[in-house]
Amino acid sequence: MKRILPLLLFLFAAAKTLFAQTAPPADLATIRQNLKKLDVLGSVLYIAAHPDDENTRLLAYLAQEKHYRTGYLSLTRGDGGQNLIGKEQSELLGLIRTQELLAARRVDGAEQFFSRANDFGFSKNPEETLKFWDKDKVLGDMVWVIRKFRPDVMICRFPTTGEGGHGNHTASAILAQEAFSAAADPKRYPEQLQYVKVWQAKRLLWNTFNFGSVNAISADQFKLNIGTYNPTLGKGYGEIAAESRSNHKSQGFGSARQRGDAFEYFKTILGEAPKTDLMDGVNTTWSRIPVGAAIGTQVAAITKAFNSDAPEASVPALVDLLGKVDQTIGTDKAMQTVRVGEVAVADYDYWHQQKTKELKDLIAACAGLWFEAYADQPSYAVGNSMNIKAQAIKFANIPVALNSIDIGSEKQDIATSSLQIGQLQTNNITIPAQKVSNPYWLEAPHGIGSYSIADEFKIGNPENPDAPAVIYHFKINGIAINYTRNVVFKYVDPARGEIYQPLVIAPAVTANIAEKTYVYNSTEPQTVQVKLKSYTNASGSISLKPVSGWKISPEKIDFSDKQKGDEWIVNFSVSPVDNKSNTNVLEAVVTANGEQSSLGVLNIKYEHIPNITLFPPAQAKLVNIDLKTAGKKIGYIQGAGDLIPESLREVGYDVHPLSENEIINTDLSGYDAIIVGVRAYNVNERLAYEQPKLLDYVKNGGNLVVQYNNPSGLVTQQLGPYPFRPVNERVTDETAAVKITDAQNPLLNYPNKITQDDFKGWVQERGLYFVTGIEPKYSTPLEMNDPGESAKNGSLIVADYGKGRYVYTSLAFFRQLPAGVPGAYRLFINLISKPKKQ
Template sequence: MKKTLAIIGLALCCFAAKAQQTVTSADIFLGLKKLNVLGSVLYVAAHPDDENTRLLTWLSKDRLYRTGYLSLTRGDGGQNLIGDEQGVALGMIRTQELLAARRIDGAEQFFSRAFDFGFSKNPQETFTKWDRETILADVVWTIRRFQPDVIITRFPTTGEGGHGHHTASAILANEAFKAAADPKRFPDQLKWVQPWQAKRILWNTFNFGGNNTQRPDQFTIDVGGFNPVLGKSYGEIAAESRSQHKSQGFGVPRSRGAAMEYFATTGGSAPTSDILEGVETDWKRVAGGAEVAALIKAASTSFDFLQPQKSLPQLAAIYKALEKLPEGYWRNQKMGEVRQLMAWCSGLFMEATTSVQNAVKGDTLRVGINVINRNDAPVKWNRFSLAGRDTLLNTALPANRNIGFVHHVYVAPELPNTQPYWLREKMQEGMFTIRDQQLIGQPDITPAFTASFSLDIAGVPVQFNLPVQYKYTDPVKGELLQPVFVMPAATVFSTPDLMIYPKGAEQPKAMQVQLNANRRLQASAAVAVRSSDKEITQPYQPLALEKNAARTFNFTIDPKQVEGRERDALQAFATIKEGNNEQEAYLSTTSINYDHIPTIRYFYNDDVKMLHFPLKTVGKRIGYITGAGDKVPAALEEMGYEVVVLDEKGLLRNNLQQYDAIITGVRAYNTNDWLQPQYEKLMQYVQEGGNLIVQYNTSSQVGPLKARIAPYPFDITRNRVTDENAAVSFLLPNHPVLNFPNKIGADDFKGWIQERSIYHGTSPDPAFEKVLGMSDPGESSDGGSLMIAKYGKGFFTYTGLVFFRELPAGVPGAYRLMANLIALNNKKAF
């Protein structure tokens, strides 16, 4: 039996929340042309959005090279413009945004195990979080698997990229350029791959952010061409690709016309006329490839755009010629491309879909299988496989008729939950834990179920592996496809996320645990919550829940649960008895839903943080203006404040003097155009005794950057303190914000996560008082993290302190300092 390689791309291109992706004759024609191109380029940088999408588009769609982007991180440590997801949840959003971008520009996507822990000022700091040898191994692994002829870095090794992660990505890429070719480096990888030496490594120099690294003597190419087959310029396609980075607000205009890219050589031979100079990029690089090249040229020359199925005999001949070649990288790569083209030319439509998104353990999943031979091509359907069951068909597919059947899949209890593979194990500091070598670098999760279609097309045996997808019709958006998830029979959800027990005012607090039935449960259940040394268990009680129903269990958590400790955590779990079967439900699940990416679902232990520390508050009612999304309002409510979320109408109509403080969320002035017209009203609120606290805004061009936000002028910089343990000095130790109602000291800055402060204020009017001094190692102290001005009877505060990270993380000092900011306009002497 002839060996076939599975093609997954046909299915994964449809994995976003959209209708089936269509393929045009233009795509097929370019695919035919690409068969005669045997060159590859790998672009390397640190984050989602670092890639040069215009260059990737040109490499992929003009030069027709196999093109890849290795982003060392998934962007977990950035800010989120479209929601309140942070950390690993944000990383999952940005992963899908990168995949959406690659579907447009034609490149492939890879990652390392590195975690984006936030802004880093230099590579030395970066490598204190990333294990340098481990991440280098990941870059080497990607190079050995992808076998690029040329490697390109977005950033230099000398620091002009500004971000420590940027510089580190270039350092690692240049080290890997040599290490990938050395069989003594990371020899365990050689079970699957071979050493690989790229021809050269280039730095794609740049001119942005006020930093011009381009020089007249550098190698240049024009990537701004127009592709008449696609009807778009590469700048237009690249803009569509880059605009997928929606969580970062990176929508960009389409560009047209010449666009020069500059390159400096950092390893290997320098190019003088072509980026792949010195590399055979046609079939001369493969022994016996001349016959294949001639067949491909004939197929592309005679291609009929109106009847692409006429190319099938030529594609079959190409495939058979490829089979005769020695086993090798380009032979196997091109065989996969030919199989893809044969499916496209035949107009072959295949799908495996369900009418439910959750495949619950213990249930049976009904999967609809459909295949249509839309171009009357010579196609025979031999076999279908799903979840360990084979169906023999051996039937010729008639022209344009829907051939299908229903396949039932038992969702076995031992199946793993559908979880991003990089979250399956507890992560290390700065890195995800991934033990399966072959998973490293993969961009996405493995589908819950994969359907295998084995066919003959024009006499060539091919196999297509497609994910089983959830298909539904939205009354506004039409037919949509989403991933399917394997789920446990039950999950738990706890609320609140955090409970504060102020010392000296400890009171019992209510906690709710919701048991969610993902399938019908006829059982008995006992629900418990457990801290580090105590457990509260409710007795077994009958539990009859229909699918998607829930039961809430109430607990009263006594302060004694955290007696003698500053912090603890409660974990909820349920023991469920169904007949003789007993199982424990302890995982919670979260869904992330945005229109531009597929549904994301992941599982986690839903711990409730318990904090026991000295905390006093003054004031009761707070108006909160949301910005780019954060979880500060929930933290304020746990402190005991009543929080009223103010939108444009609420701010316009309400008497603002009813609020003890008004707080703006992160980037509020960048994202809310309507705040500018409310400037005078907010200033009047402060002047009459109010307290306006503005959390950081960026100095980017997102939204009304030049909006007036304070009663006195000041500027916003990109200055930040990235060391979460940086020493903090008290510039005005007698200022009320450091003394009332809580005495703030050095201990209040212990236990902070990721960073201290970002987007500091600078060049302030003399009316501003700088309260705190802090800096990263080797830098001068910066007082722009907390600036307070008296205006009339009230106070205005601008702060870059990352309350949006510290409060949800349960950092006591952040709560105490926020309480003092809220108390600034209190007339009581401290």
């Protein structure tokens, strides 16, 4: 794995970020906790596959009770999961889950890391996972993180033997076991060694578990009681864990606070087994560094002398300690090499970096020193000047001078030599916006299993490490100390108060094509609407790239004198030249102020995470298929969130979202079909009361189509007119063979004749949470299975009930229709098209 290192090496250590403010907490509890952490030189890395796999109680205990540097390496960002709070899927869901992980880490005190692996969906075995992920590259990412983080102990959430169920889970353990040894081998990924040193962790453990049907705990395993109470924080680790885990809102993992004893068990996989302590055999005191014992003595003295009523009294000693840390373990590397060897020098460097950062934060907190940097606008276009306001204030009687501030290549010396108690100092600096602020892992197209990342040094970081930041050059108690603060946008919301959000750097003009997919079943033209937004004053034109086999008119549309913030809409006419089936990509191209770009803009907003703004390719899919439709008026009952209504509108359906009042109190017979959204019977408790009316709709001649539900947490067990039940069975191979067992079934014939060709080109999976226990009154026209498994007939069931028809499907239409899969469209149209009886 080739590593291209800009001058950003130090930013890897700053993976722990804060939402709601950029300055770290400076309350007394935090200061006391950080004083204890200053005296501990130990680190633990927890490893699993997805967001929400981590043991938040254990992470909180390790970080805040034992005061180890604690990290969680999630190999993926959770892109392939289901979304309980919105419609975002795939990479967009991964962005949400990334921020939920960062929110969790802000609570439990651990740090967050990732590999390039993409969560491509549920996998039944590790072999499939490792094939899609590209094992060698993801293993290299893990080795890189281990060599940077230098964990004394590594812990897996899952075993290599399959008890974790998901193939991604098992693969994460297989890779962790190999990375444990590879990180210590100079022959493995040697290109990394010009930046990092080899590292051998003391042990690799499996954090065994007892959940679901699996109990991997045994009495002979090493165990820890982590249900203790932290009086400094006023909470036990079961309480902290619940607060941390409850940030995984898109997965529905809100948790109750737990109090009292709680044991975690561990099985040794590699290395020396612990006997009395997780860190057996690891020196976690300052004496692990040959010249560090004196520093440990000074840390103990500072901690003992700390006065809660006057934290500033500790500043002189902390500043003196910072100088000694620099002199003792930050310099004289040649002599260190002679005394303790090359590997030990790497340990010197590592702990110098970690403890210097901790000391600097303690000094600022005890000195009552606060400083942050803000842009005066929420967004800027590339090339425009950004006006940055850098503020600083001190609240303690400690001599503090702000000598200069840097941002990028700009440096500004400060005329004021000293900060005055209680007086806010504001300095303004102007720099050009240089780069569109897209998430680094989404800057280039990628395959199924892993992201394509040009600058591989960024791998491991949860967010962009090169976001605009201000460096403050202070002199505190006579010693020069530098700090970095990311530039954010801050404003006041009348209801929520002061809000911090990430700064956005955009193209000059973005172009959003209105729909992700345009589906055609004739040569009739459709209007393709493009919404443009200007992030600067601009003139230019918008066009759609020519596409073979398609007519596009007009060739381009000019615009002029647009002001920053302007939004406008243009329309193009697009049609296929013939009736031949084909699929193409449509791309919008903006020329603004002489520069070209093909980027749209997408905003994701939830109150529990920062706003997410990204600039995806300005593209849509053109799909010309042989598609017949029947009926027009569709009622839709929203579930956990999907894009089926938008997809149906694309092919001419009138889709109306149904409220509870409409379901209970109005005549539903006017709807040609009613569709129930994905996981609706998991998230909408009112469906238990609405269900009788829906079944009456069917009985009186209606057509009810219900999409998949999770078997856990159903609001009613009577999902249909006759018995069946969802179970945790699925077909994850999107290319798995499909057997048509009832070729004459109306579902496969009206209005479209369904054949094997209609199951080509599906994405991610065939279906999930199939049904079993199927009453014989249902017909099951399809069978399918993953390789090596028995055939399953629970993906699609249908039954006549009274004068109407009831359909339940576990096929993943919520993924296929937004992706423009032709055969999935044809089959879904059949589900909502009940033939009229003669």
